[in-house]
Amino acid sequence: MAVESEVVPESVPSLADLDGSRRTPATARGARTRAALVAAARVVFERDGYLDSRLSDISAEAGSSTGTFYTYFTSKDEILQAVIEAAQQDMLHPGTLHLEAADASPIAVIQASNRAYFESYQRNVKMMIIFEQLAGSDPKFRKLRALRGQAFTRRNARAIADLQSRGLADADLDPFLAARALSGMIGRIAYTTYALEEHVPIEELVAVTTRLWANALRLQFDESELEVR
Amino acid sequence: MAVESEVVPESVPSLADLDGSRRTPATARGARTRAALVAAARVVFERDGYLDSRLSDISAEAGSSTGTFYTYFTSKDEILQAVIEAAQQDMLHPGTLHLEAADASPIAVIQASNRAYFESYQRNVKMMIIFEQLAGSDPKFRKLRALRGQAFTRRNARAIADLQSRGLADADLDPFLAARALSGMIGRIAYTTYALEEHVPIEELVAVTTRLWANALRLQFDESELEVR
Amino acid sequence: MAVESEVVPESVPSLADLDGSRRTPATARGARTRAALVAAARVVFERDGYLDSRLSDISAEAGSSTGTFYTYFTSKDEILQAVIEAAQQDMLHPGTLHLEAADASPIAVIQASNRAYFESYQRNVKMMIIFEQLAGSDPKFRKLRALRGQAFTRRNARAIADLQSRGLADADLDPFLAARALSGMIGRIAYTTYALEEHVPIEELVAVTTRLWANALRLQFDESELEVR
Amino acid sequence: MAVESEVVPESVPSLADLDGSRRTPATARGARTRAALVAAARVVFERDGYLDSRLSDISAEAGSSTGTFYTYFTSKDEILQAVIEAAQQDMLHPGTLHLEAADASPIAVIQASNRAYFESYQRNVKMMIIFEQLAGSDPKFRKLRALRGQAFTRRNARAIADLQSRGLADADLDPFLAARALSGMIGRIAYTTYALEEHVPIEELVAVTTRLWANALRLQFDESELEVR
DNA sequence: GATGAATGAGATTTCATTCAT
DNA sequence: TATGAATGAAATCTCATTCAT
Numbered sequence: 016m017a018v019e020s021e022v023v024p025e026s027v028p029s030l031a032d033l034d035g036s037r038r039t040p041a042t043a044r045g046a047r048t049r050a051a052l053v054a055a056a057r058v059v060f061e062r063d064g065y066l067d068s069r070l071s072d073i074s075a076e077a078g079s080s081t082g083t084f085y086t087y088f089t090s091k092d093e094i095l096q097a098v099i100e101a102a103q104q105d106m107l108h109p110g111t112l113h114l115e116a117a118d119a120s121p122i123a124v125i126q127a128s129n130r131a132y133f134e135s136y137q138r139n140v141k142m143m144i145i146f147e148q149l150a151g152s153d154p155k156f157r158k159l160r161a162l163r164g165q166a167f168t169r170r171n172a173r174a175i176a177d178l179q180s181r182g183l184a185d186a187d188l189d190p191f192l193a194a195r196a197l198s199g200m201i202g203r204i205a206y207t208t209y210a211l212e213e214h215v216p217i218e219e220l221v222a223v224t225t226r227l228w229a230n231a232l233r234l235q236f237d238e239s240e241l242e243v244r
Numbered sequence: 245m246a247v248e249s250e251v252v253p254e255s256v257p258s259l260a261d262l263d264g265s266r267r268t269p270a271t272a273r274g275a276r277t278r279a280a281l282v283a284a285a286r287v288v289f290e291r292d293g294y295l296d297s298r299l300s301d302i303s304a305e306a307g308s309s310t311g312t313f314y315t316y317f318t319s320k321d322e323i324l325q326a327v328i329e330a331a332q333q334d335m336l337h338p339g340t341l342h343l344e345a346a347d348a349s350p351i352a353v354i355q356a357s358n359r360a361y362f363e364s365y366q367r368n369v370k371m372m373i374i375f376e377q378l379a380g381s382d383p384k385f386r387k388l389r390a391l392r393g394q395a396f397t398r399r400n401a402r403a404i405a406d407l408q409s410r411g412l413a414d415a416d417l418d419p420f421l422a423a424r425a426l427s428g429m430i431g432r433i434a435y436t437t438y439a440l441e442e443h444v445p446i447e448e449l450v451a452v453t454t455r456l457w458a459n460a461l462r463l464q465f466d467e468s469e470l471e472v473r
Numbered sequence: 474m475a476v477e478s479e480v481v482p483e484s485v486p487s488l489a490d491l492d493g494s495r496r497t498p499a500t501a502r503g504a505r506t507r508a509a510l511v512a513a514a515r516v517v518f519e520r521d522g523y524l525d526s527r528l529s530d531i532s533a534e535a536g537s538s539t540g541t542f543y544t545y546f547t548s549k550d551e552i553l554q555a556v557i558e559a560a561q562q563d564m565l566h567p568g569t570l571h572l573e574a575a576d577a578s579p580i581a582v583i584q585a586s587n588r589a590y591f592e593s594y595q596r597n598v599k600m601m602i603i604f605e606q607l608a609g610s611d612p613k614f615r616k617l618r619a620l621r622g623q624a625f626t627r628r629n630a631r632a633i634a635d636l637q638s639r640g641l642a643d644a645d646l647d648p649f650l651a652a653r654a655l656s657g658m659i660g661r662i663a664y665t666t667y668a669l670e671e672h673v674p675i676e677e678l679v680a681v682t683t684r685l686w687a688n689a690l691r692l693q694f695d696e697s698e699l700e701v702r
Numbered sequence: 703m704a705v706e707s708e709v710v711p712e713s714v715p716s717l718a719d720l721d722g723s724r725r726t727p728a729t730a731r732g733a734r735t736r737a738a739l740v741a742a743a744r745v746v747f748e749r750d751g752y753l754d755s756r757l758s759d760i761s762a763e764a765g766s767s768t769g770t771f772y773t774y775f776t777s778k779d780e781i782l783q784a785v786i787e788a789a790q791q792d793m794l795h796p797g798t799l800h801l802e803a804a805d806a807s808p809i810a811v812i813q814a815s816n817r818a819y820f821e822s823y824q825r826n827v828k829m830m831i832i833f834e835q836l837a838g839s840d841p842k843f844r845k846l847r848a849l850r851g852q853a854f855t856r857r858n859a860r861a862i863a864d865l866q867s868r869g870l871a872d873a874d875l876d877p878f879l880a881a882r883a884l885s886g887m888i889g890r891i892a893y894t895t896y897a898l899e900e901h902v903p904i905e906e907l908v909a910v911t912t913r914l915w916a917n918a919l920r921l922q923f924d925e926s927e928l929e930v931r
Numbered sequence: 932g933a934t935g936a937a938t939g940a941g942a943t944t945t946c947a948t949t950c951a952t
Numbered sequence: 953t954a955t956g957a958a959t960g961a962a963a964t965c966t967c968a969t970t971c972a973t
């Protein structure tokens with residue numbers, strides 16, 4: 016159920032669908048070079064930011080020449096997509112684990128999801144900042160940013176509707192809008208905490224956001240359910 | 245009380261404190277030119293985006309020469325500060341009006357604040373996108389972004405604590421963190437709606453966010469209070 | 474007799490002859506403003522160098538506005554001329570005093586002249602550097618630089634020829650070329666000492682240069698004449 | 703022995719020690735391009751002067767694009783260093799030849815050195831003017847200017863001290879200061895003749911300066927030694 | 932596949948000088 | 953006379969991308 020990162024939404028679109036990558040390495044050596052470039056790009060982007068990074072720095076960091084870059088990517092844009100893709104995987108993956116337990120209480124699921132989200136956000140904060148930033152100027156990334164949110168929101172909306180139909184959640188809420196608002200709340204407080212560096216211990220973040228979700232949906236719960244793991 | 249835009253927080257910091265603008269106009273003519281440049285900058289930024297805008301376009305839009313720009317500003321950065329400053333004023337101001345009514349119910353105040361916030365966000369969405377974007381790369385703007393949020397959060401935290409002390413709100417919530425999460429929720433859904441252009445009628449936004457606030461704080465309210473204005 | 478700075482050569486050309494200064498102040502207030510500008514220019518030139526100085530800085534230093542500058546001067550070039558003129562006066566003036574004593578021995582005159590030259594060079598070193606520098610790029614100043622040297626050389630050549638005719642100096646020397654070489658020696662060692670900052674006590678400079686002059690011309694002298702003043 | 707240009711002083715510092723050039727060509731093609739830029743820079747500097755030259759002119763003269771300039775140099779300053787370096791080599795080199803003859807008389811050595819100096823100064827006069835000019839404003843070049851003079855002075859001082867110890871030169875002269883003054887005399891008269899264009903046949907320059915050196919040091923010599931080559 | 936040199940469009944920035952008040 | 957705002961030509965410098973080796 017519930018938060019943005021809950022489950023890997025099969026519908027989250029891949030940037031790979033949008034572009035035509037220049038080439039898939041044919042040889043093992045080529046695959047190694049390509050992987051080195053992607054890894055180097057993340058290092059450079061995190062160090063210098065996307066706009067202030069230079070392709071030559073990425074090549075250098077990867078130990079290859081400028082020309083080699085163009086063997087695998089057509090633009091800076093394209094390698095960024097590869098890097099974001101990888102970061103997304105990490106953002107989405109962890110949630111799945113916790114949520115397989117089908118018999119978990121709604122509260123427990125929300126709590127686990129929130130925690131997983133904050134942990135992965137923290138790991139990927141630099142790339143999240145860059146992603147957010149690009150969404151501000153490049154329509155392609157803005158679209159992608161929107162799609163990601165929508166996928167989460169749709170799934171959470173389904174979960175909320177389910178709880179409503181079982182009489183467990185406030186029936187007067189529009190499930191889709193509520194999902195959007197509450198997912199956004201999680202995303203934003205993660206941004207504030209890790210991107211704007213207003214440090215708060217993760218346990219407190221988990222506690223307060225889980226309680227707010229529960230209250231906002233008018234879920235019935237026992238105080239013990241909100242205790243720290 | 246309550247949401248991010250509730251009241252003009254006297255403590256919201258001005259960028260003017262941070263920079264030493266090149267020159268303050270000594271004559272009325274100078275003041276006119278400077279104002280024309282700021283207005284032109286907003287037009288150009290909204291039209292072309294911050295990064296793709298050129299100083300020469302701003303000068304041209306203002307009807308002056310490139311050199312004149314440098315009479316009043318040292319960089320694109322600096323004039324952006326002036327533009328954001330103006331946008332902030334507009335973001336912060338409207339809320340005040342509604343909230344003077346001391347006898348308004350908490351729900352009514354939240355509702356009015358939310359509406360005012362969404363309206364002003366819509367008016368300034370292009371600049372908000374740019375501001376968000378810059379906060380991602382420039383520490384100066386990031387700091388400012390953080391300070392703005394803090395000012396709102398602090399005030400809302402005070403309001404929540406007040407409601408708690410009167411026995412009206414969930415006493416188990418940390419008022420400061422709750423304020424941060426709920427303020428963020430409003431800001432983020434405004435971003436999604438207007439910046440990412442996932443259109444939702446403002447009445448629905450107001451309705452759902454107000455109900456979520458009320459639920460989240462466990463305020464007692466009558467359904468009629470949540471009816472559209 | 475002798476060194477570059479010996480006597481105010483009536484023939485040293487003034488820059489005023491070359492240009493048409495914009496205007497001579499008609500009022501006392503105007504004269505004051507003009508004087509303030511010249512003084513300010515020297516301060517700014519010495520502080521920032523000629524090329525890196527801005528007219529606006531000169532105006533500001535003088536306490537007037539940029540526009541006022543053009544009431545008295547037509548260009549940066551022109552005010553530099555005024556400043557150099559003033560410095561030249563100081564370079565040339567001191568020598569006269571010592572040399573009026575017609576019965577002084579040649580050695581004593583050379584010694585006094587050298588000392589006077591080093592002292593005034595030290596006072597005006599910053600402007601000398603600027604003058605030398607301008608001579609490197611601007612034909613007008615190069616011409617002036619040459620004329621100044623020539624005036625000194627001509628006079629010193631006359632003195633050398635006089636000594637030769639009296640049988641006191643090496644008759645095999647071309648008086649004009651010798652004068653040029655020996656005057657240049659003084660000028661250059663002053664440059665090295667004060668402009669390139671290779672510090673040597675002035676007494677040592679005076680002693681060695683005077684002895685070299687005496688030797689070079691094969692003047693007969695008593696060691697006691699070379700003792701420090 | 704003796705004049706500024708006598709021997710290649712192994713201690714003359716290279717500017718290459720001071721800077722970190724942008725890139726050292728890795729291929730022959732790169733080396734060719736870099737060399738073409740340095741040659742073009744000298745042409746442009748001599749034609750237009752340093753201050754009035756534009757980087758784009760250097761690139762054009764070298765037959766490459768503006769961007770290529772920045773592949774090898776970071777600034778006009780930096781390429782000037784390379785050009786001066788080359789000119790210095792030419793200034794310093796010629797003297798060596800003449801002086802190998804260990805049995806040459808002191809007078810003959812001085813004479814040959816002076817001639818070599820004047821000849822190389824004439825070849826490089828435009829660059830010497832520029833160097834002198836830059837020394838007036840840029841501390842880096844001023845330092846270099848000073849170091850060059852010092853290297854010559856030190857060596858000449860050694861030669862003078864040697865002559866003194868053999869009883870051949872005036873023992874009352876401080877060898878270091880005398881060397882500085884006499885080296886400077888040569889440098890300055892070369893400047894006057896070639897930079898300020900006060901034309902004097904080189905034979906006369908050699909004759910008068912050699913005689914002045916000999917006299918100044920009180921060397922014993924036969925008139926025949928001073929005859930033109 | 933890999934290399935690294937070459938390209939060049941175009942934005943920023945300066946400041947002497949003019950001019951309306 | 954004094955003011956100070958306005959002007960605008962012109963030069964530097966960057967770096968994604970291409971291409972010959």
